[in-house]
Amino acid sequence: MTRIGLIGAGGISELHLPAYEDHSDEATLAGVCDVDAEKAEAVAEDFGVDYWTDHETFLAEADIDAVDIALPHHVHYPVAKAALEAGKHVLIEKPLAPSLSDCVELVESADERDLTLLVGQMQRYHPPYRALKERVDAGELGQIRHARCDALVNQGDLFPEGHWLYDGEKAGGGGVIGYSVHKLDLLRYYLGDVERAAAWTRTVDDAFEDAEDYATGMLEFESGAIADFSVALSAPAMPYTESFRLLGDDGVVHTLPDGQQQEGYVGSPTPRINARDDPDRRKDFDEVAGDGTDLPTANAFVNEILHFVDCVESGAEPLTSGRDNLGTMAAIRAIYRSAARDGERVTTDEVLADAREAAR
Structure with missing residues (x-):
């Protein structure tokens, strides 16, 4: 059972939630993070998990194996980089990152750590x-x-x-x-x-x-x-x-x-x-x-x-x-x-x- 932390609780994340609702034995939502505390709390309450408003604290404290990143494009790279450096597998919404050099760096970071990096195409x-x-x-x-x-x-x-x-x-x-x-x-x-x-x-x-x-x-x-x-x-x-x-x-x-x-x-x-x-x-x-x-x-x-x-x-x-x-x-x-x-x-x-x- 893979424990996944959701980073980004608005917009596109709503289309991700049915996976955690209907297939919790395989994909367990184990924590939620969003800078908007109200959004984070709403999703966390629905799943009976804790929530955070800072992704670095979330990565350090949450009992998770992987993250599902559903954020605006310009923060894909820094959040995914932090997650990989924290040893977490990463699913990230498309595009991987606006900068191609940042995309290259994320791929290399995942490879170095033998972590899964999946892009939401x-x-x-x-x-x-x-x-x-x-x-x-x-x-x-x-x-x-x-x-x-x-x-x-x-x-x-x-x-x-x-x-x-x-x-x-x-x-x-x-x-x-x-x-x-x-x-x-x-x-x-x-x-x-x-x-x-x-x-x-x-x-x-x-x-x-x-x-x-x-x-x-x-x-x-x-x-x-x-x-x-x-x-x-x-x-x-x-x-x-x-x-x-x-x-x-x-x-x-x-x-x-x-x-x-x-x-x-x-x-x-x-x-x-x-x-x-x-x-x-x-x-x-x-x-x-x-x-x-x-x-x-x-x-x-x-x-x-x-x-x-x-x-x-x-x-x-x-x-x-x-x-x-x-x-x-x-x-x-x-x-x-x-x-x-x-x-x-x-x-x-x-x-x-x-x-x-x-x-x-």
Whole structure:
């Protein structure tokens, strides 16, 4: 039984709590920490555990084996670093850290101490996406030639002006690191690592400070596949939409809603797939059901946390380990560096080499 301390009791943490509520024999919530004492106390009371308001004291005093870090981006690195140095296994919400050199340092710190470091790229733990991975790996789409992913949302519908997600210094950027990171990671899951990126960003809404509310770009993967992406955060009345598509020699998959976008639609629909070997059904799509995967539940967040516990107890490398996530964060930083250079192509090798040098 792994005893886990939750650091960060607001926002995204609410989506983590069902794992501790419904699977307490495997993932035991043993303490809560938040700088907001009221939030920390509320969660702690629900689980019958103690709470703290300072993470260093929490790490020193709480009887825990691991931490679940659900905090704003700019404090991911210092809190995760402190947790690893205290000998705790770490599950941390995406992104691992805004700075790629900090990401490198966290991965090295976990390796030095033989600790588990898992990044919360939860979409890999969504059963239909796992089922699609199995079909892609089995070659059902043939060689994938092109992919696309989109993240379209009006952030003002979700967070008030002044929230840290509007602050590029705290968030590490805007729409790319805050939203596109999900589907960019998912494309890496299916296609492998990004080799280079070319991108452009714009800040249109004055609510965003040193952060883009619009971005678009192109990616080349080491597999030879090409892709494009877009993110928009301030288009009026835009319902939250994340989508992607994969175009292969023998089939196509997409997550576009049937017919037209529905107001109030949240998240990504079930992927749908077709194959070209049946002319009568060439444009008919079937759902990719999540049945039959090795995932224990239908809830991606719960699956992620249970996988974390399994890795802590077995010593196995997590699916979304810090080491793997360096590829996603290198793609993110290559996108930002390209945008700063007005669309010049930037390789992930370049940004990783610079990050490793800075981390020395």
